[in-house]
Amino acid sequence: MSNVDIDAKIPNNVDLAGDRRLQRALEQWQPKFVRWWEDLGPAAFKRNPVYLRTAVAVGQEGWANFDHVEMPDYRWGVFLAEPEPDRRIAFGDHKGEPVWQEVPGEYRSDLRRLIVVQGDTEPASVEQQRHLSLTAPSLYDMRNLFQVNVEEGRHLWAMVYLLHRYFGRDGRQEADEMLERHSGDPDNPRILGAFNEETPDWLSFFMFTYFTDRDGKYQLASLRESAFDPLSRTCDFMLKEEAHHMFVGATGVGRVVQRTIDLMHEHDTDDVQPHGGINLDVLQKYVNFHYSVSLDLFGAETSTNAANYFAAGLKGRFKEESRDDDHQLKSVYRLVPEATDDGIGTREVTQLAALNETLRDDYTEDCQKGVDRWNRSLADAGIDFRLRLPHAGFHRDVGTFRSRHVSPDGLLLSDEEWQANASSWLPTDADRAHVQSLMVGVTEPGKMAGWVAPPSRGIHQQPVDYEYVKI
Amino acid sequence: MTDQTIDFRTDPSRYRHWKLSIEPPVATLTMEVDPDGGLRSDYELKTNSYDLGVDIELHDAVERLRFEHPDVKVVVVTGGLDKIFCAGANIQMLAGATHEHKVNFCKFTNETRNSIEDATDNSRQIWIAAVNGTAAGGGYELALACDEILLVDDRSSAVSLPEIPLLAVLPGTGGLTRVVEKRHVRRDLADAFATRTEGIRGQTAIDWGLVDHLAPASGFHDLIAQRVAERAADSDRPADATGIDLTPLQRSIDGDAVEYGFVKVAIDRSTGSAAITVSAPSTDQPTTGEELQAAGAEAWLVQAVRELDDAILHLRFNETEIGTWVLRTVGAIDGVVQAETVIGADPDHWLVREVRLLWARTLKRLDVSARSLVALVEPGSCFAGTLAELVLAADRSFMLDGTWEDEDDPPPPPSMRLTAANLGWYPMSNDLSRLQTRFWGRDAAYKAAAELVGKDLLADAAARAELVTFTPDDIDWPDEIRLTLEERNSFSPDALTGMEANYRFVGPETMETKIFSRLSAWQNWIFQRPNAVGPEGALQRFGTGSRPDYDPRRV
Numbered sequence A: 001m002s003n004v005d006i007d008a009k010i011p012n013n014v015d016l017a018g019d020r021r022l023q024r025a026l027e028q029w030q031p032k033f034v035r036w037w038e039d040l041g042p043a044a045f046k047r048n049p050v051y052l053r054t055a056v057a058v059g060q061e062g063w064a065n066f067d068h069v070e071m072p073d074y075r076w077g078v079f080l081a082e083p084e085p086d087r088r089i090a091f092g093d094h095k096g097e098p099v100w101q102e103v104p105g106e107y108r109s110d111l112r113r114l115i116v117v118q119g120d121t122e123p124a125s126v127e128q129q130r131h132l133s134l135t136a137p138s139l140y141d142m143r144n145l146f147q148v149n150v151e152e153g154r155h156l157w158a159m160v161y162l163l164h165r166y167f168g169r170d171g172r173q174e175a176d177e178m179l180e181r182h183s184g185d186p187d188n189p190r191i192l193g194a195f196n197e198e199t200p201d202w203l204s205f206f207m208f209t210y211f212t213d214r215d216g217k218y219q220l221a222s223l224r225e226s227a228f229d230p231l232s233r234t235c236d237f238m239l240k241e242e243a244h245h246m247f248v249g250a251t252g253v254g255r256v257v258q259r260t261i262d263l264m265h266e267h268d269t270d271d272v273q274p275h276g277g278i279n280l281d282v283l284q285k286y287v288n289f290h291y292s293v294s295l296d297l298f299g300a301e302t303s304t305n306a307a308n309y310f311a312a313g314l315k316g317r318f319k320e321e322s323r324d325d326d327h328q329l330k331s332v333y334r335l336v337p338e339a340t341d342d343g344i345g346t347r348e349v350t351q352l353a354a355l356n357e358t359l360r361d362d363y364t365e366d367c368q369k370g371v372d373r374w375n376r377s378l379a380d381a382g383i384d385f386r387l388r389l390p391h392a393g394f395h396r397d398v399g400t401f402r403s404r405h406v407s408p409d410g411l412l413l414s415d416e417e418w419q420a421n422a423s424s425w426l427p428t429d430a431d432r433a434h435v436q437s438l439m440v441g442v443t444e445p446g447k448m449a450g451w452v453a454p455p456s457r458g459i460h461q462q463p464v465d466y467e468y469v470k471i
Numbered sequence B: 001m002t003d004q005t006i007d008f009r010t011d012p013s014r015y016r017h018w019k020l021s022i023e024p025p026v027a028t029l030t031m032e033v034d035p036d037g038g039l040r041s042d043y044e045l046k047t048n049s050y051d052l053g054v055d056i057e058l059h060d061a062v063e064r065l066r067f068e069h070p071d072v073k074v075v076v077v078t079g080g081l082d083k084i085f086c087a088g089a090n091i092q093m094l095a096g097a098t099h100e101h102k103v104n105f106c107k108f109t110n111e112t113r114n115s116i117e118d119a120t121d122n123s124r125q126i127w128i129a130a131v132n133g134t135a136a137g138g139g140y141e142l143a144l145a146c147d148e149i150l151l152v153d154d155r156s157s158a159v160s161l162p163e164i165p166l167l168a169v170l171p172g173t174g175g176l177t178r179v180v181e182k183r184h185v186r187r188d189l190a191d192a193f194a195t196r197t198e199g200i201r202g203q204t205a206i207d208w209g210l211v212d213h214l215a216p217a218s219g220f221h222d223l224i225a226q227r228v229a230e231r232a233a234d235s236d237r238p239a240d241a242t243g244i245d246l247t248p249l250q251r252s253i254d255g256d257a258v259e260y261g262f263v264k265v266a267i268d269r270s271t272g273s274a275a276i277t278v279s280a281p282s283t284d285q286p287t288t289g290e291e292l293q294a295a296g297a298e299a300w301l302v303q304a305v306r307e308l309d310d311a312i313l314h315l316r317f318n319e320t321e322i323g324t325w326v327l328r329t330v331g332a333i334d335g336v337v338q339a340e341t342v343i344g345a346d347p348d349h350w351l352v353r354e355v356r357l358l359w360a361r362t363l364k365r366l367d368v369s370a371r372s373l374v375a376l377v378e379p380g381s382c383f384a385g386t387l388a389e390l391v392l393a394a395d396r397s398f399m400l401d402g403t404w405e406d407e408d409d410p411p412p413p414p415s416m417r418l419t420a421a422n423l424g425w426y427p428m429s430n431d432l433s434r435l436q437t438r439f440w441g442r443d444a445a446y447k448a449a450a451e452l453v454g455k456d457l458l459a460d461a462a463a464r465a466e467l468v469t470f471t472p473d474d475i476d477w478p479d480e481i482r483l484t485l486e487e488r489n490s491f492s493p494d495a496l497t498g499m500e501a502n503y504r505f506v507g508p509e510t511m512e513t514k515i516f517s518r519l520s521a522w523q524n525w526i527f528q529r530p531n532a533v534g535p536e537g538a539l540q541r542f543g544t545g546s547r548p549d550y551d552p553r554r555v
Helices: A020-040 A105-128 A139-166 A168-180 A202-224 A229-267 A280-296 A304-312 A355-380 A415-425 A429-438 B052-068 B091-096 B099-122 B138-145 B163-167 B175-181 B187-194 B202-208 B217-232 B289-298 B300-318 B333-345 B350-367 B388-393 B434-438 B443-450 B459-464 B477-490 B493-504 B511-526
Strands: A049-054 A065-070 A333-340 A343-350 B018-023 B026-031 B074-079 B084-086 B126-131 B134-136 B148-152 B158-160 B213-215 B252-254 B257-259 B263-268 B273-279 B324-330 B372-377 B396-399
Touching: A020 A105, A020 A139, A020 A168, A049 A139, A105 A139, A105 A168, A105 A202, A105 A229, A105 A304, A105 B477, A139 A168, A139 A202, A139 A229, A168 B477, A202 A229, A202 A280, A202 A355, A229 A280, A229 A355, A280 A355, A280 A415, A280 A429, A304 A355, A333 A355, B018 B052, B026 B052, B052 B099, B052 B350, B074 B084, B074 B217, B084 B138, B099 B126, B099 B138, B099 B300, B099 B350, B099 B511, B126 B138, B126 B217, B134 B138, B138 B158, B138 B175, B148 B202, B148 B217, B175 B187, B175 B511, B202 B213, B213 B217, B263 B300, B273 B300, B273 B477, B289 B300, B289 B333, B289 B350, B300 B333, B300 B350, B324 B388, B324 B477, B333 B350, B350 B388, B372 B388, B372 B477, B372 B493, B388 B434, B396 B459, B396 B477, B434 B443, B493 B511
Parallel strands: B026 B074, B074 B126, B084 B134, B126 B148, B134 B158, B148 B213, B273 B324, B324 B372, B372 B396
Antiparallel strands: A049 A065, A333 A343, B018 B026, B252 B257, B257 B263, B263 B273
C-alpha cells in the first residue's frame, strides 16, 4: 500500500480512494513521473514559488485556485468533467446509442492509440520548453510558462489516468513509454514531428502556444465528442485549461507586435532590429513556420483512420452536435485540395473521408482571429504591413502538398523558385540568431525585456508587477 | 438446415440406418439407410446416401464397439442394399445446406473416419470394408478408412470418387489424401481414378491399389470370413473382458445454459462466447483397469470426456455464432491427478487404453474446432495433467497472478500442474503432444517445461515456463478478459479460423493434418465458388439434366 496519502495529494473526482486499480497506477507511475519532471521538466527555478492555478475540483470555483507553489509540489489532479445524464453517441454508426462507460473490446486498440498520441504531446511540449525559464522576458511570462508546463503535466496525468484505468497492462506500458520517449531524441522521439522541434526562444514559445497548442485544442475538442464517455469528460476539462495556453500565445505574439510598433514609432523606422526589436517580416516568417508545421498535425486531407474513428464513434468533429447534417457523412461531399504537377486544384470526396480537412478548416478559421487582432494593432498604429496566414500548401510535409513547393500565396513553385525565395518566407539562421540574441532573462517584478510590450493586465487581478515567481 | 437442435446422443436401439450384429470376435455393421430418415425433409436418402444423421449413428457405433465390446476384434462394415455399398453424402442435402453446415458436416464425418482408423491402429479393433456393391464418393471414402477393402467382383460394382466430374467439388472425407498417402496409389492413376465418373471395377481396382481383395458374389462371404479370421489373430483385444455400457448422457439445456454432470456450458451472446467448465471428480477414482471397468461410464475419466465431446459437437453445430470458447475448470488439482493415475499405472488394460484414446480424440476435436479457444486459469481451477491439455490447446490463456484480493476470504492463488499426461498421452493430429507442439523447434524450452512435471506452478512460474500467455492480477483480470472476448468477437470469424488453424498445427504433416488443413481449406474454397454452388454450378444442376456452366478461368 502507498506510504503517501495519494487521495489527499492528488485532487480528483474519480473516487481515487476507492479505486485500487488507480491507486496502484499512481503508486507505480507517480515516482517515474516525478523523476521525469526532475530530469526533463523546467531546467531552472525548479524550487521557486510560482503563482500557479491549481485545479482542485471541476466546478466553477474549484478549477482555478491561485497560490504560490513550488512546482514539484504542484498537485497534479485527475479530473473528469461532470457526467452528462443519459448522454448519447452523437455521430457515426452508433449514433443514438448510449455512450460507453467502459472501453468496448472492439475499439480497444484504436482508442488506446488515440489517447497515446494525444497524451504524448503533453510531456513533449514541457521537454521542448524546459530551458525557456532562463530567458523569460518577465516574471509574468515565466509564471505563464510554468503554468502551461504544469498543466501539460496534468494533461499527461489525465491521459495516463485513462490508460491505467481502462486499458489494463497494455495501458500501463503505454503510460510508461510516454515518459521514455523524449522530444528530439533521435532514437526514441515523440510520436508527432512538431513535438520534436525545439522551442529555442520565447517568440517560438508564443507561436507554439498560439498555433501548435491550438491544434491540441481542436484534437481535444473532437475527442470530447467521443462515445467513450471517460475520454469525453477528460478532454472537456482539459479544454478549460488549454484556453489559457491559447491566451498566452495570442497575447504573447500581440505584445511582440505592439513592442515592434512602439519601436517603429520611437525610431521612425521599419527596421527595429538595431533597437532590440523584432521586425514585422521576421514575425511573418515565424507565423509561416509555426502555422505550417501545425497544419501537418491534422494529417492528410483524406484519411481512412479518421473515417474509421468517426464511424466507430471514437472521435467526432469540432462541435459535432451543433452541426446540421446527418452526422454519418457517408453521402455528403466536400472538396479537398489536390496538388498535381499541373497545379493546385480540388477533388470531391465524402465528408467522412475528409474529416482531417474539415478539422483543419475549423482550425484555420480560429487561427485567423488572432491574426486579425494583431493586424488591428498595426492598423490602429497607422502601419500598412499586415500579418497573414500562408496558403495551406506552404511548407507542408503531410498530405497532398508534401514534397511540393508552394508559395505563401498558393503558387506551385519549381525547386529553383523555392530555393530563391525560401529565406524570405521562413526564419533564417540570421533571423533566429537575432531573436536569440534578444533573449535575456528579466527577473525584476514588473520589468519587461526590450523586445516585448508589457501585458495589459496581470494574472487573477494581480498587478503586472506582482511577484509571480519568487526569486 | 432445420431449426431443430442436432443431438449427437443415440444408441443402437434408435438406429434408423445401421444394423449392428455382434458375434465375437467379429461385429458386422450394415448400412441400410432409411430414405425417409433424413435430418431435413427436402431430400431422400436414396441408395445408401448419407447425411449427418446417418453419420451420427456411425459415430455412435464406432464408440460403442470399442467400449462395449472388448471381445470384438474385427469390424466388418458392409452395405445392406442390393448392388449398393454406399453412394456417399447426399447431394440434395449438400445443395440445400448452409455453408457452415457443409463444413461442420465434413469435419465431423472426417473425425469419425479418423476414429475408425484410430480403432484399427490403437485399439486393435480392425475395420474391414466388405464392399458388396458400388462404393461411390463418400462410400469409397468410408471403405478407405478401413484397414482393408474387399470388393465384390460382379462386373458392375465399382469404387469411385466422382465428385470432380459430377459435382465440381472434392471428395470431402479424406478420399484424395488416403488414396495416395495410405494406399500409395500412384498419383497419375489416382488422377485418372478421381476424374472417372464410373470408377474402377474388378482386377483393375486391385492393380491400381484401390482395393485389397476381390471375390465373386458367390465367394464374397467366404472371403470375408477368411479375412476376419486372419485379422482377428492380429488383435490383442481380450476375448474374456466385459465391456462397459455407454449409458445415455444426461444433459439439460435451459436457455443459454447446457449442463451435464461434470461439464457445464454457459453461453454469453453479448460477447459471442461460451464458457465450458469441466469439474474435477470429488470422489476417489479407480486406480486399476479392473476398477475402472467396474466403475464404467460413471468413472470421471469416462463421463467427463464423453460430456466434453458432446458439448463440443453441440456448440459446433447448434451455436455457430458463438465464436469463442472459454475453457475453465473447477475442483481440486489432486482430484484430477488421482483420476488420471490409472492411465499411467495400467496403460495396457484394454479399457484404460480406450479411455486415453477417447480423451485424445476429444482433445483433437477441440484442436480442429473453428472457434477461438481461450483458457482461464482462476482460483479454484484444476488445470492439471489431462485438463492442463485444455490450456495447451487454447489459442490464448490467462492465469490469475495472485488471488481475488477483494473477497473477504480470498481463495488460494491458482496453480497448474503438468503430469505425464502432457508428455504424450494425447497426441495431436500432427502426432506431437500439445507441449511439443507449443515448443516446436525450441527443444530447450520444451525440456525445461517437461522438467516441471509434478510441480504446482503459480502464475509467475507458469509464465516463466511459457505455459500461459498472460498473467493479469485481480485488478486487471475482469477488463483483460472482457476486452479480449469483445475484441475477438469483433474480428472476422473467417480470418480468425484461418489464423488459428495456421498456428495450431506446427511441425510435421500427417494424413490427419493434411485432411484438416489442405483438403478442408481447398474444399471450403470450392464450396464458395460459383462453379460448385452458383445457380449454374454443378451442385445446383446435378440431377436436373442440364450441364453445369463453368467459368473457365483458373484461379
